[in-house]
Amino acid sequence: MYGFGGIACTVNFYVSSGKKALLKLGLIVDELEISTATNNEISSKLQKNDYIYITGGNTFFLLQELKRTGADKIIAEQINSGKLFIGESAGGVIVSPNIEYAKGLDNCKKAPNLSDFSALNVVEFYPLPHYTNFPFKKAVEKIITEYGTDLKLYPISNSQVITVNGNDVKIESK
Secondary structure (H helix, E strand, O other): OEOOOOOOOOOOHHHHHHHHHHHHOOOEOOOOOOOOOOHHHHHHHHHHOOEEEEOOOOHHHHHHHHHHHOHHHHHHHHHHOOOEEEEOOHHHHOOOOEOHHHHHOOOHHHOOOOOOOEOOOOOOOEEEOOOOOOOOHHHHHHHHHHHOOOOOEEEOOOOEEEEEEOOEEEEEEO
């Protein structure tokens, strides 16, 4: 299987561990730095690979770059067509309808050209990574308090995943 990697981030200790975990499973990670890739490189990588893997980083910067390059539309189309998607941290948040709720986790000023917070909108819920985990525990709790009654939040710890298979959505633990 072939994959697609995302962008690096400020808190990046888990980025390399995510890649290592995929490699340990026997997957090939075909990396792409979205913020410097050309439209042709993005389109080619997304078309040729068996799955899409987007790692963490600043959620707002990630979405800004996906929109700037047009990768957001290609990725949403491929996910909606059935291509396997793996999103880690910010890579999971961007599949929600809107990322505004992630302001408590990331600085939206890191994306000065992001005109709105509408995201890929391929799921009808809002993934909330790092629940109970350092260094994001208090920030996640604040997001739950602030948005928990208005949004369908799915808080998950670093040892959990959200699986989506059609209309079947589950939170699973290691």
